[in-house]
Amino acid sequence: MSKPLLTELKALNFSQQVVAWYHQHGRKQLPWQLSTGQHKPYHVWLSEIMLQQTQVVKVIEYFDRFIKTFPTLDDLANAEEQQVLALWSGLGYYNRARNLHKSAQLCQQQHHSQLPQDLQQLIGLPGIGRSTAAAIMSLAYDQAEPIMDGNVKRVFARHFLIAGEPNKSSTLKQLWQLAEVHKEQHEAAAYTQGLMDLGATICTKHQPKCDQCPINESCQARKKDMIAQYPAKKQKVKQAEVDLYALLSVDGSNVGLNQRDEHSIWPNLMFLPLFESAETLLNAHADAQQHFSLTHKLTHRILQIHVYLLKQPIKSTAVQMIDREDLINRPHPKALIHILNQHDNH
DNA sequence: TTCCTGCACT
DNA sequence: AGTGCAGGAA
Numbered sequence: 218m219s220k221p222l223l224t225e226l227k228a229l230n231f232s233q234q235v236v237a238w239y240h241q242h243g244r245k246q247l248p249w250q251l252s253t254g255q256h257k258p259y260h261v262w263l264s265e266i267m268l269q270q271t272q273v274v275k276v277i278e279y280f281d282r283f284i285k286t287f288p289t290l291d292d293l294a295n296a297e298e299q300q301v302l303a304l305w306s307g308l309g310y311y312n313r314a315r316n317l318h319k320s321a322q323l324c325q326q327q328h329h330s331q332l333p334q335d336l337q338q339l340i341g342l343p344g345i346g347r348s349t350a351a352a353i354m355s356l357a358y359d360q361a362e363p364i365m366d367g368n369v370k371r372v373f374a375r376h377f378l379i380a381g382e383p384n385k386s387s388t389l390k391q392l393w394q395l396a397e398v399h400k401e402q403h404e405a406a407a408y409t410q411g412l413m414d415l416g417a418t419i420c421t422k423h424q425p426k427c428d429q430c431p432i433n434e435s436c437q438a439r440k441k442d443m444i445a446q447y448p449a450k451k452q453k454v455k456q457a458e459v460d461l462y463a464l465l466s467v468d469g470s471n472v473g474l475n476q477r478d479e480h481s482i483w484p485n486l487m488f489l490p491l492f493e494s495a496e497t498l499l500n501a502h503a504d505a506q507q508h509f510s511l512t513h514k515l516t517h518r519i520l521q522i523h524v525y526l527l528k529q530p531i532k533s534t535a536v537q538m539i540d541r542e543d544l545i546n547r548p549h550p551k552a553l554i555h556i557l558n559q560h561d562n563h
Numbered sequence: 564t565t566c567c568t569g570c571a572c573t
Numbered sequence: 574a575g576t577g578c579a580g581g582a583a
Binding site for chain 3: 270271272275307308309310311312313422423454482483513514515516517550551552
Binding site: 266268269271272313316343345347348366422450451 | 566
């Protein structure tokens with residue numbers, strides 16, 4: 218059977234057009250997708266949690282490493298949280314890894330080591346909200362449930378000319394209602410994946426490829442030539458600047474790390490000992506030398522990290538001298554890698 | 564450099 | 574309404 222031409226697809230309705238476009242142009246070779254089209258729920262779940270915060274290219278390497286280490290949901294549930302966090306190191310938003318681990322244990326205990334096949338039960342698991350639950354229902358179980366992630370918000374805001382800021386509750390309500398109206402009963406997985414792929418590859422924020430869009434003729438923002446104005450811009454977050462003083466204790470290939478407080482930034486992750494001022498750092502370690510400074514941005518803070526070098530091991534009991542080769546087994550934020558790389562270049 | 568995106572929890 | 578990390582694009 219020959220592929221239908223784009224012009225022939227115009228007779229179809231919104232969701233049918235998205236499905237048809239998916240069969241021609243959507244992504245079907247991602248590591249969490251099986252050629253049969255029936256994807257493993259555990260794989261879909263893991264990929265969706267990672268994709269909440271990271272683009273596909275970056276997720277792929279982490280996903281493969283995860284599945285290699287934890288081939289099944291039981292393997293994940295049986296793991297130590299520190300090992301899960303270690304595998305998550307560099308991805309950011311570490312609570313998602315903690316919730317992933319907790320959810321795996323809940324599934325093991327309450328759902329016979331399976332991901333539930335029910336929207337509300339999925340939402341009941343930590344780390345799974347309405348959109349992620351719907352994505353799992355669609356992609357893993359082929360059940361028609363509307364999703365509303367960042368890509369889909371953009372597609373809907375443009376196509377149906379929804380003006381408000383996408384994260385405002387009134388706007389969200391409109392968007393979810395549209396998603397509900399336009400959900401696809403017969404090919405839920407193809408429709409959901411198609412919507413996401415359409416947003417990611419065609420209906421992009423900058424320079425959308427409207428000429429390749431299967432639903433361009435009914436797109437209201439395009440009709441008004443106002444695509445750049447949709448969706449409305451979010452209010453930007455204020456980032457407070459914070460100065461931190463980090464002690465880099467180096468002894469051969471070992472560096473001194475301690476586990477961070479559970480209420481601090483990067484809770485429970487391994488990092489260099491931090492001080493609030495140069496004075497408190499030097500008070501505790503008089504031999505430390507000012508080394509370099511770098512900027513690291515978090516969601517609501519811009520960290521100016523001033524690194525002080527100490528060319529000897531730290532004796533404090535809270536600090537462990539850890540071989541850099543062993544970092545792969547220890548949870549740590551990306552900032553640690555940036556600091557060590559910069560140290561190597563000095 | 565500056566701007567921007569991501570989704571769930573509290 | 575405030576919070577969490579990192580990276581990609583303009």
